[in-house]
Amino acid sequence: MERHFDAELTQLRERLLAMGGMAEQAVGKAVKALVDRHAALAQAVIEEDAAINRLEVDIEDACLGLMARYQPEARDLRTIAMSFKIVNDLERVGDQGVNIAERTLDLLNEPLLKPLIDIPTMAVLAQQMLKDALDGFVRQDAELARAVCRRDDDVDRLNDQVYQELLGYMTRDPHTIARAIDLILIGRHLERVADHATNIAEDVYYLVKGATIKHRLTGV
């Protein structure tokens, strides 16, 4: 029997995915602004964050309303409880986009320190993790979610590489310090995006299986 509640759950999922798309775009656009040295694009990312924040609050409200009104059980309950958590990570992803955009605006005042290779790669990997975590949510695919968690190490490794390389620049030439720190921070922000994607994937796994893979409580 199709329940009215199902229509409301579908609406909740759609809003969460819309928010996921916006958060992912914020990161993508911020890194594109960095690579293309495009100040207006970075500025747009900062301005568009308000819409993501608004959605977080709206979706939290909707989750509470659904729990209060329908007393959901089993997977319905897990869907709502995990949505409540996932929007939090998505909001933070949006914030990372803003952070990257702010560092980018800083960097645009000076010439390029070095060709950007690892940072755009990190961005692609982190965005893909986020996208797959949300696909796992849509398709209720626990294995896809589990695979996302494993990929977090790749992003961490790249981040270490970025850090070591920029440390070298700073050691050799103090004039590079300001720019190198901005780039190190951007690497750090992208590494955080991958962490949020991992959190989301863990929540999706729990939603589908009712079992946790967080904190290595069970083998990943």
Place this chain on the structure above:
Amino acid sequence: MSAVSDAGTPPVLEVHDLNLWYGDFHALKQIHMVIQACQVTALIGPSGCGKSTLLRCFNRMNDLIESARVSGRILLDGRDIRDPLVPLVTLRKRVGMVFQRPNPFPLSVFENVAFGARVHALAARTGMAEIVERSLHAVGLWDTLKDRLRHSALGLSLEQQQRLCIARLVAVQPDVLLMDEPCSALDPIATGKVEELIRALKARYTIVVVTHNMQQAARISDYTGFLFLGEMVEFGPTGALFTNPRDPRTEAYITGRFG
């Protein structure tokens, strides 16, 4: 929140300063409320709080109780329901009631649905068969019963009987459906199905439902009123009332601390 429509629909029923006494007992005290078109409004509260009494005011069923005395006004589409120019039978055609216990007449399925339409002589333009089919469709019974229209309604399950009673109302093309504990005689599965029916019916009808089951009110309604000792303690969007009630008495009741 998304589950609650904004008050974008026009008011169908407006209650102003409504008081009702049964003899010396003050059963409804200064009730104010506005009921929006095509929304489900639930009335909740402990036994004896006045919710059924309030519901019965909407089609003047309390007129049948000798000791009942009413003051204040109830407007249906802006017009006082006690306007002497509006015959009671017209009011009750527009505002129909579904009761706790399904009460089909000891007639065939077809005649049950046709009954009210005959009383109101509605079959003149469209055929009675068409009215019956449309009404049974509206309550999700047509496919099940289309080959059993001549069978006695008393042979139906309780859930089907309750749906049939709703079809009987729908047949006279009302605007408002009043429901007094419409699921309390039904098991949980049948209750779930009738709840879905109520949600579906709100596309065309304004529904006011009294329920002692506040979870049911939470599930099916857009607006909820909490009555306590004859007073409308709180009335507002259902999502807000169940997540963030303003009155401590509402909070105590919906969290099971009394009642």
